[in-house]
Amino acid sequence: MKVKIKKAFSNYNLRRYMILTGILILMLIGFSLESKVYVTPANFTNIAAKFAEIGLIAASMSLVMLTGDIDLSVGSVMCFCAFLAGTLMQSYVPVPLAVLISLAVAAAIGFLNGFMIAVMKMQPVIVTLGTMTAFRGLCYVFKQGGPMRGLPDESFFRFGNGTLFGVIPYSFILVIVVFVILSAAMKKTRFGMDIRAIGNNASAAAFSGIKVRKYKIGLFTFNGFISGLAGIVILSRMQGIEAALGDGYEFEAITMCLLGGISINGGKGTMLGSFIGIIVIGYLKSGMNISHISAYYQSAILGAIILLSVIAGNLEPVRKKKEK
Amino acid sequence: MRRRLDWPGKKGEGTLAEYILQMKDIDKTFPGATVLNHAGLDVRQGEIMGLIGENGAGKSTLLKILTGLYTRTSGTILFKGREVTYASIEESADDGIAFMHQELNIFPNMTVTENIFLDRKDYVGKFGMIQKKRMEEDARKVLETLGVEIDVNRMGSELSIHEQQMVEIAKAMSMNAELIIMDEPTAALPENEVEIFFQFIRKLNRRGITIIYVSHKMVEIEAICDRVTILRNGTVVDVVNVGETTVEQMVNKMVGRQLDEYYVHTPTKNDGVLLRVSDFNGENFEQVSFELMKSEVLGIYGLAGSGTLELAETLFGYRKPTRGGVTLNGQAIKKTDIPNMVKNGIAYVPLNRKKDGFVRDMSVFENISMVGCGSYRKGIFVDWAKNRDICDKYMEALSIKAVSRDTHVNLLSGGNQQKVVLSKWLSIHPKVLILNEPTRGVDVGAKAEIYNLIDRLVKTEELGILLISSEAPEVLGMTDRVMIMHKGRICATLKTEGLQQERLLKLASGGKEEQSEERQEIT
Numbered sequence: 001m002k003v004k005i006k007k008a009f010s011n012y013n014l015r016r017y018m019i020l021t022g023i024l025i026l027m028l029i030g031f032s033l034e035s036k037v038y039v040t041p042a043n044f045t046n047i048a049a050k051f052a053e054i055g056l057i058a059a060s061m062s063l064v065m066l067t068g069d070i071d072l073s074v075g076s077v078m079c080f081c082a083f084l085a086g087t088l089m090q091s092y093v094p095v096p097l098a099v100l101i102s103l104a105v106a107a108a109i110g111f112l113n114g115f116m117i118a119v120m121k122m123q124p125v126i127v128t129l130g131t132m133t134a135f136r137g138l139c140y141v142f143k144q145g146g147p148m149r150g151l152p153d154e155s156f157f158r159f160g161n162g163t164l165f166g167v168i169p170y171s172f173i174l175v176i177v178v179f180v181i182l183s184a185a186m187k188k189t190r191f192g193m194d195i196r197a198i199g200n201n202a203s204a205a206a207f208s209g210i211k212v213r214k215y216k217i218g219l220f221t222f223n224g225f226i227s228g229l230a231g232i233v234i235l236s237r238m239q240g241i242e243a244a245l246g247d248g249y250e251f252e253a254i255t256m257c258l259l260g261g262i263s264i265n266g267g268k269g270t271m272l273g274s275f276i277g278i279i280v281i282g283y284l285k286s287g288m289n290i291s292h293i294s295a296y297y298q299s300a301i302l303g304a305i306i307l308l309s310v311i312a313g314n315l316e317p318v319r320k321k322k323e324k
Numbered sequence: 325m326r327r328r329l330d331w332p333g334k335k336g337e338g339t340l341a342e343y344i345l346q347m348k349d350i351d352k353t354f355p356g357a358t359v360l361n362h363a364g365l366d367v368r369q370g371e372i373m374g375l376i377g378e379n380g381a382g383k384s385t386l387l388k389i390l391t392g393l394y395t396r397t398s399g400t401i402l403f404k405g406r407e408v409t410y411a412s413i414e415e416s417a418d419d420g421i422a423f424m425h426q427e428l429n430i431f432p433n434m435t436v437t438e439n440i441f442l443d444r445k446d447y448v449g450k451f452g453m454i455q456k457k458r459m460e461e462d463a464r465k466v467l468e469t470l471g472v473e474i475d476v477n478r479m480g481s482e483l484s485i486h487e488q489q490m491v492e493i494a495k496a497m498s499m500n501a502e503l504i505i506m507d508e509p510t511a512a513l514p515e516n517e518v519e520i521f522f523q524f525i526r527k528l529n530r531r532g533i534t535i536i537y538v539s540h541k542m543v544e545i546e547a548i549c550d551r552v553t554i555l556r557n558g559t560v561v562d563v564v565n566v567g568e569t570t571v572e573q574m575v576n577k578m579v580g581r582q583l584d585e586y587y588v589h590t591p592t593k594n595d596g597v598l599l600r601v602s603d604f605n606g607e608n609f610e611q612v613s614f615e616l617m618k619s620e621v622l623g624i625y626g627l628a629g630s631g632t633l634e635l636a637e638t639l640f641g642y643r644k645p646t647r648g649g650v651t652l653n654g655q656a657i658k659k660t661d662i663p664n665m666v667k668n669g670i671a672y673v674p675l676n677r678k679k680d681g682f683v684r685d686m687s688v689f690e691n692i693s694m695v696g697c698g699s700y701r702k703g704i705f706v707d708w709a710k711n712r713d714i715c716d717k718y719m720e721a722l723s724i725k726a727v728s729r730d731t732h733v734n735l736l737s738g739g740n741q742q743k744v745v746l747s748k749w750l751s752i753h754p755k756v757l758i759l760n761e762p763t764r765g766v767d768v769g770a771k772a773e774i775y776n777l778i779d780r781l782v783k784t785e786e787l788g789i790l791l792i793s794s795e796a797p798e799v800l801g802m803t804d805r806v807m808i809m810h811k812g813r814i815c816a817t818l819k820t821e822g823l824q825q826e827r828l829l830k831l832a833s834g835g836k837e838e839q840s841e842e843r844q845e846i847t
Contacts, residue, residue, distance in 0.1 A: 188705040188706065189704070189705060189706055190697050190698050190706055193686075193690055193693070193694065193697070196683075196686065196690075197683050197686065197690075197694060200683045200684070200685050200686060201679075201682075201683045201684065201685075203679050203680050204679070204680050204681060204682055204683050205683070205694075206642070206662060207640075207642065207662065207672065207674055207680045207681070208666075208694045208695050208748065209662045209663045209665075209666035209667075209695055210663075210694070211663055267683075267685060267686075268685070
C-alpha cells in the first residue's frame with residue numbers, strides 16, 4: 001500500500017490530482033464551519049454557473065499551453081463576441097444565425113492569432129496582447145462604453161439560467177462535454193501525444209512528421225471559437241453585456257490551468273487536472289466570499305496560491321537533480 | 325612587455341621553462357565510456373601546436389579539461405610551470421588561456437568595444453557607471469597593436485566572419501592571453517580569407533603568443549603548425565614535427581588500423597534504383613545527383629560544414645530545395661515537406677539527437693510510437709494496446725535497456741536513446757533510411773549493435789540506407805559505395821571495396837584526385 005502511494009506520488013499528474021483533491025476537501029471542511037451554505041447543492045449551482053465561461057476558456061487554453069504557447073486575447077474575444085451576438089439579435093437577426101456568425105468571427109480572430117504566431121513566427125505573448133487590447137477597445141465601440149441590456153428574443157436567456165435536475169447549470173454541462181471530448185481526443189487519438197511532443201520539443205516533433213504549424217493555427221482558432229462560445233454563454237446568463245466584462249479572464253483561465261498542472265513551458269499536464277483546477281478556484285473564491293474576506297485579500301491569497309502551485313510543480317526536478 | 329623566451333631550436337626534451345603547458349596522464353571517463361586514456365599535451369612557449377584526431381578521439385574533451393569546462397578523472401596540468409586546475413573557463417581566461425570556439429561568440433547587438441570588454445569589471449567607475457570613453461580608447465589600442473582596422477563603434481552584426489575572429493582575438497589579447505586555443509577557426513571562413521588569417525596568426529605568434537590549433541584540414545595543419553599532437557581513441561599516438569613528417573604519415577597515425585571486426589557490413593546485391601536525386605540544389609549544397617539502390621548502404625562522407633547536413637535535411641523535407649527533385653521507385657515526390665516524405669517512406673535519424681531526435685521528457689513508448697501510432701486503429705481511435713506490443717517488439721529487437729517502456733528517454737544512455745530514435749522510424753517500415761552520424765556520442769557496445777542493425781536491415785527489410793558520416797572507418801566499413809562531399813558538391817562517388825582511407829580524407833579536404841596521373845599511365 002505504502003509503495004503504491006509512493007509510486008502514485010512520483011507520477012506528476014497523479015500527484016497533482018491528489019494535492020488538489022486534498023485542498024478541495026480541506027476547503028469544504030474549513031469553509032463549511034464558517035457557513036453551512038458552502039457545501040449545499042445550491043452553492044454548487046451558483047459556482048458552476050459563475051465559472052462556466054472561464055471553465056470553457058480554461059479547456060481550450062490547456063491545449064494552447066500544452067503546446068508551449070499562451071493566449072491572452074480570450075477575455076476580450078469573449079466580450080467582443082457577446083456584444084456582436086447581442087447587437088445582431090437586437091437587429092432582429094434570428095438567434096441561431098447570430099450565434100453562428102459570432103462564433104465564426106471568434107474563430108477567425110483565433111486564426112489570426114495562430115497565423116501570426118505559427119507562420120509569421122511572432123511571439124504568442126505579443127500577438128495576443130495586441131489582439132487582447134484591440135478587441136477590448138472595440139467592445140467599447142458598440143454602445144459607446146455603456147452596457148447592452150435586453151434582447152428581443154427572451155428564450156435565449158433560458159440556456160444561461162437553466163439547470164438540469166435543478167442542480168447542474170446547462171452551461172456547466174457544456175463545460176463537462178467539452179472537457180470529456182478533449183480528454184478523449186487526448187487519450188484515444190494521437191492528438192494528445194502530438195501536442196505534448198510539440199510543447200516539449202517542437203523541433204523533434206517536426207522531425208517526426210508532426211505538423212507543428214497546422215496544430216498551432218488549429219489550436220489558436222479553436223481557442224478563439226471557445227472564447228466566442230463563452231461570450232454567448234455569458235450573454236445568455238447575464239441577459240446583457242458590459243464592455244469591461246471578461247477583463248482578467250485570461251489570467252484566471254491560465255491560473256486554473258497552472259494549478260491543474262499544465263506547465264507554462266508546455267508539454268506537461270492533463271485535461272482532468274485543468275478541470276479540477278476550475279473546481280478548486282471556483283470553491284476557493286466562493287469560500288472567500290462566504291467568509292467575507294475582502295476582495296483585496298482575495299487577490300493576495302489567489303496570488304499566493306499561483307506561486308505555490310508553481311513551486312509544487314518545480315519540486316520534482318529539484319529532487320531529481322539532487323539524486324544525480 | 326611580456327617575457328619572451330627564445331624559440332627552442334633544438335628538438336627533443338626541453339627544460340621545464342620551455343613548456344608553457346604540460347598536460348600529463350589525463351584520464352576522463354564518462355558513465356559507460358572512457359574518452360581519454362593517459363592523454364597528454366605538451367606545448368612549448370611560443371610555438372603553434374596542431375591537435376588532430378578523428379571525431380571522438382578526445383580533442384575537444386582534452387581542451388575542455390584544460391579550460392575548466394570538464395573535470396578530469398585523473399592527471400596533472402602544469403601551466404607556466406605551475407600546477408593548475410581551473411574550475412571554470414573564466415578562471416583559465418584570467419590565467420591567460422583564451423579559447424576561441426568554432427562558433428564565434430560575438431553579440432550582434434553590441435558594439436565592437438562592448439564585445440571586447442563585455443565581462444570586464446575594470447571599467448566600472450563611480451556610482452557603478454561604465455567608463456565608456458576609456459573602454460573605447462582601450463579597444464582602439466588593442467586593435468591597433470594587432471594591426472586591425474575595425475571601427476570600435478560598429479555593431480557585432482555588421483562584422484564579417486573574419487572581422488568577428490579579429491574581435492575575438494582582440495578580446496583574448498585584452499585579457500593578456502598567453503595561450504590561445506583555436507578550434508576549427510577556418511570552418512566558417514571563405515577560402516580566400518584563410519591565408520590572411522594565417523598571416524595574422526603568424527604575427528600573433530611572433531609577438532610571443534602560443535597557439536593550439538585544432539583542425540580537420542591537414543592542408544592547414546601543414547601550413548601553420550610547428551608540431552602536431554595526434555590523438556586516437558583518447559590516447560596520444562604521436563607528437564611529430566611538421567616538415568619532418570608527411571601528411572600521409574600523420575593521417576595514417578590518426579586513423580590507425582584497428583576495429584575491423586566492428587564493421588560487419590558485406591556488400592549486397594543491388595537490385596534496381598530505389599531513390600533518384602537529380603540536380604538537387606539547396607542551402608549550402610549544389611548540383612547533387614545520385615542514385616540509391618535497393619538494399620544498398622550508400623555513404624556520404626564530408627567534413628563539418630561540407631553541406632552533408634543541409635543535404636540530408638533537404639532530402640527529408642526539413643528545408644526547401646531551391647532546385648531539383650527526388651524520385652522514389654520511379655515516382656516523383658512533388659510535395660517536399662516532412663509529413664509527405666514520411667508518408668512516402670523516407671525516414672531520417674538526425675545529427676543532433678537531443679534537439680531533433682527525441683522528446684526527452686516523454687516516455688520510450690511515446691517516442692517510439694510518435695510516427696507510426698496512427699497506423700493501428702480501432703475505429704477512429706488509436707489502438708494503443710497494439711502500439712504497445714510493437715514498442716515492446718522493437719525494444720527487444722534492438723535490446724533497448726530501459727526500466728520499462730514508460731521510462732522517460734532522458735534517463736537512457738546515448739546509445740539507447742539512439743536506438744529509440746531508430747525504433748521510431750523502423751516501426752513504419754521505411755523504404756529509405758537516412759542516418760546522419762548515427763553513432764555519434766554512442767558508446768562502443770551500442771555502436772557495434774547499430775552497425776549490426778544497419779547490415780541486417782538492408783539484407784532483410786529491402787530498404788536503402790544513406791549513411792552520412794564524418795568518421796572515415798565507419799564509412800569504409802559500413803557502405804557499398806561512398807560519395808565524397810566537399811564545399812557543397814559531390815566531388816567523387818567511389819566503390820567502397822578496396823578504397824583507401826587516405827584517399828577518402830584527401831578528397832574530402834579538397835585534395836586533387838590522383839586518378840589523372842593513373843589515367844595518363846593507362847593511356
